[in-house]
Amino acid sequence: MIEVLAVLVIPVVGAALLALVGDREHAPAINTATAFATFVAAAVLSLRVATGGPLLVLDRLFFVDAFNVFLVTLTAFVGFTTALFSRPYMRIEQHEGHVTAPRLRLYHGMYQLFLFTMLLALLTNNMGILWVALEAATLTTVLLVSLYRTPASIEAAWKYFVLCGVGIAQALFGTILLYFAAEKVLGIAGGALLWTELDRVKGSLEPTVLSLAFVFLLVGYGTKVGLVPLHSWLPDAHAEGPTPISAVLSGLLLNVALYAVVRCKVLVDGAVATPFARVLMMGFGLASVVVASFLLLRQKDIKRLFAWSSIEHMGIVTFAFGMGGAVANFAALLHMTVHSLTKSAIFFAVGHATQKAGTQMMDGIRGLVVVSPMLGWALALGALAILGMPPFGVFASEFLIVTTAMRDHPWATPFLLLALGVAFAAILSRIQPMVFGESNVARLPHRPAAIPVFVHLALVLMLGLWIPPFLAEWYHRAAALIG
């Protein structure tokens, strides 16, 4: 119980502290230290769950099992490395006059609160609190997207706020319907919104109501996952905000929203005899993969390019969860992990690259490897990893997903392969001149952050070659839970 509380309380305390400290010299250090403490607490929690089995604490309010514990650790880890990256990045932004001191206070405080909302969404056992936490995650990041106060960033933040707000309102209706169905079985006092209780009685929940509820839940949370056709906020929000925020939005928030969808899917699968939820998820997933990969071809802004690539990858994961079964779920969980690590590493490299070049337009970034070999190679390797080149981890998960699709749903395979091919051509042809070729980029006033990028890429490489036994065990257990 103490571990669960620590994971949640540390970011809140950190946020309060950062609000007090303001823009003093050591604010980024406090931000990093808080994120590190959260990561340690999360690691201890996962150790507890790995050895002692699922936890259900505080009057059934929090629930930790194999499925959410690895996401908690991943969220805390990427939260920590992004804080490491954000230190030099935001210093350079301040040096160049893009952000003022009060905005840095807002940035640091909201960063910690954002981590808190995601961890709360992952740890809570109550479907209502899950909704509240996901809405709060939008609210904490919306002012960060407009941090630079440019017309484009304000428009992006507004779009993010309104579209995610409307989307999440649909999810609230879905949650109400879920409660309505559960209350018949469990009674008002029976904890009819607690996931553990719902999971116990899922077989006797009314199928019509649950099918309808799932449509609303998928549309609602799917908006936050960025599933086509509900994705239009995502590229704007990723492109206009500060790059550390793009990294955590892409690497973490999308995962957490998808986690909410999968929790709901488990309940609906238990109640409805037909593969209704699976077909819906496969459809949305495949549409996202195909649409996003073709739109990758038309991008000019590097952050938008990788934002569209996030939509594509979230589509792949949604499709894999939709297929279901031990192998597909295992691959989906692995893909969530490696996508999150790779995409945040790419955003770290992209962030410094755009600072060097002074533009986000890909035509303006040339020959990174000449001026800064570290950034050039980081971007090149990150791009290869996200495109699913062996021996990186993305290859392993995509390979498993495509082969499972060939076996169980052959009709979907051509779409998947076509989309992966198009995405490959689109990203590689853009990255190649940016990394090699004539250089035009300037020096930075502060040293760029190298460690987070290469730690992430090394982890992705490791996951492609060898998955540690405890992690494989987690994935297997989580895959069995999802069914």
Next chain:
Amino acid sequence: MPAVPLYAQLINLLAAVLLLLAFAMLSQRRVLSLIDLFAAQGAALALSTAIVAWATGQRHLYWSAGLTLGLKVLVLPWILRRLIHRLDIEWEFERLINIPTTMLIGIVLVVFAFNLAVPIAELANTVTRSTLGIALACVMLSFLMMITRRKAISQVLGFLAMENGLFFAATSATYGMPMVVELGIALDVLVGVLILGVFFFQIRDRLDSLGFANLERSRDDD
């Protein structure tokens, strides 16, 4: 046909009032009047929640009625009026909406919502089950309002009205959500409106009016 008890008649009446107010918001061009309509909707919602609480003996619904009254009738309209006053946009109104067409689409949406709610309402054993269709219709009308409006503040009012509809769905179908969830939702709504306040000033500082019609940039992809 058995006699309908008085409280059920009252709730049905309030449900009809809510729907009427949703249509009124759909056709209202002036921002200040929209806020009045929103406050009226909040009052109807609080009253209906209190009646359900009284009729069914669900104690926690009194709290949630009080919460609705405080937040949606007093606090939020007050914040929004202050904002409008400070931004000096009291006399702003929406020029570019075609009210007759919007109303016709609204009617189609109501029919659709009622059909969607039929199978659920048959399963409900609450006193207020017939109102579920109306709640869904309110949600859809608010959604329509958000789509058709250009001004940021009218979009927000549409969003808040949608939340009213959802809240009504929760009380009419299930006697309300657990208190902890309701508190969380209320907190989210309040924080959301405060953030919007910040937003309006950002928008005003950067752009000429509180609409995005002048901001349509050519995008490659959407």
